[in-house]
Amino acid sequence: MPSLTIQCRYVAHSYTGMRQNRNLQAELDWPPAPARLHQALLATTLANLPDALRSAFADRTLDALRWLETLPPPDVIASRLADDSGYRRALNVAMPHNSPSKDGDFSREHPDLAPVFRATPDEDGPLLAAYRWASDASDFSRKAALHLPALREATARLRYLGRVEDCVECEVHWRADGKEEPVNGALE
Helix, strand or coil: CCEEEEEEEECCCCECCEEECCCCCEEECCCCCHHHHHHHHHHHHHCCCCHHHHHHHHHHHHHHHHHHHHCCCCEEEEECECCCCCCCCCCCCCCCCCCCCCCCCCCCCCCCCCCCCCECECCCCCEEEEEEEECCCCCHHHHHHHHHHHHHHHHHHCCECCCCCCEEEEEEEEECCCCCCCCCCCEC
16 A cells, blocks of 8 residues: 655654643653644744745645645554653753743743653664555545655754754655555564
8 A cells, every 4th residue: 555654753862742631731742643743844834934925935835734634644653662750850940930820839840841751762773753644545646746745845844843852854755566664673
């Protein structure tokens, strides 16, 4: 089955993106949700682009992102994480903070402070997250070929996925032959 994969390799071999669980407690957002990738690609496409230049520089990429939205959710293939729960602690950061929570408590964790949770790979090597869309639909290959240049350009410009320390290098892989690359033991 033909497949389109966007692979993100974390340069610092770690990831600190957070989300809130149902109890409104912070937890690690690993692997990053496909929506996070989509938002990052959209932000990268429109960054510092005045409205007058938007159609000249962004229409192809926006069309490609709209096409991705029409596809079923991708398979997410990501590095297996190391268990660091025994080493996790609240980080002390020397940073003036003048915006307390609504109740006036300056001691509560604030999103601008250093992260408490960090994803690191279980094995030596880079931390990876890949998003793979595959389809046997007759127009999938045709539309993928149409949008591939714009997606490659957008992913090449993508630098961050999560917090500012979550620097990534992303690339697009297209497999028209339908053969899937084997997933190695460090990925799940």
